[in-house]
Amino acid sequence: MVGLLDSISLTSDRFASVIPLELAVTFMVIRKAIGARPRENRRGAVLDSAARSFALHGYAGTSIRDIAADAGVQPSSLYYFFKSKDELYEAVYERGVEKFLDAVARSMSKSDQPWDRLERAAVAHLEALLEDGDYNTLVANIVPRGDSELDQRLVRHRDRYEAVFFNLIKDLPLPPRTDRKLFRLTFLSALNGVAGWYRDGSMSPGKIATKTVDLFRKQLEPDGERTAR
Amino acid sequence: MVGLLDSISLTSDRFASVIPLELAVTFMVIRKAIGARPRENRRGAVLDSAARSFALHGYAGTSIRDIAADAGVQPSSLYYFFKSKDELYEAVYERGVEKFLDAVARSMSKSDQPWDRLERAAVAHLEALLEDGDYNTLVANIVPRGDSELDQRLVRHRDRYEAVFFNLIKDLPLPPRTDRKLFRLTFLSALNGVAGWYRDGSMSPGKIATKTVDLFRKQLEPDGERTAR
């Protein structure tokens, strides 16, 4: 409020010397409502809206106009921040990878035991996916096939993250002939698949993650003798 | 060939009485190349092309014109067979569910043991998904959220198939406190996720399915003592 009056009193405005202050304020308000805003960067809002729409309706199902409307901005303004729809999509995807990376890194501060480390990572992964949301949904759901230029860049971002689980699983004490690559791919699909059926209120993301890890590690349950081949 | 000449000799064609037979044949050929074909139903071809495109680029990423071009038909012709893009998509999805159902039903003719039955189903599922292809890819990849009318119909088709695994897993001798719902969801995500990383030549679909089932059942491997918590 003070800032608004200040900016009038400095008056680089071409009307200021001709019209009374009351009218100037009116003009300010109109201008504020319609057009140019004072020094405000909507890049973050645009990125958020893009993440939302892309997560909900996919790349092709989301139009530039959808995103712009959601962010309260004109369609053409997106091109001030991003060169193209592809670049915007990549920015969202990359941010999603970083959010995953951060979440998992934070979760693994301590604990040396391999299965515990995997469990912590899984919990962090699922919490990021289901609670934080849109950016991560994109990374979890879209497995780029690598046939377009955009896809190839997406794969590179995704690989950075998958490497984390590669290392986590490398340290796991598994039965000798276990296929660790298949384990990783299967495990990640299982975790990411949760986004497809999770409905708020049923079970907490952390709980789901823990139980999922248990599914993969249950050979040591004390009462495992009920099972048979 | 004989049929072609026959159709000329019956001559309900308005040129037939005016021009010689040679020229009539020429017209036939031209008409064959450009326009109206004799009694040929392209519905199957359209459905195949739709499955292909939808599997490859998704619903929004596929245009009616893409499908028509791939099927060698005019865009408007799709509306002779299907009322709308939505209905075409649903037809593909439904067919995908039926293909899955058939494949799994065929695979389970004998074998009483629960784990073996699940393994057979998994093998059939993955072979259908990775070898047969497009129709199944659609069902595997798209988990409808149920917010549109189309989505709600899709869910109903999908549920018919998931019920099969519900029953398969019900009979499994699992440790007492195992969450069978989570097992099913996780297991199906793991299987369907294979479509995201499978590249021809690495491992056969059947082998992947078998090993995936092993991952979920490995608690009875004889040398499982290497594992620790």
Next chain:
DNA sequence: AATTTTACCTAACGATCGTTCGTTATAATA
């Protein structure tokens, strides 16, 4: 032989798509 049905076609509708253009008010800098 005349009529109807089938299996398409050509042409076009208005809406929406990603993107570009030129403009403009504010803030930072010289």
Next chain:
DNA sequence: TATTATAACGAACGATCGTTAGGTAAAATT
């Protein structure tokens, strides 16, 4: 104080979108 950079805007471009209308020749039916 004049200039430049920033953060947008409104209007429009041609392309493409799902869909419809109306036509046409062959086949089936009457």
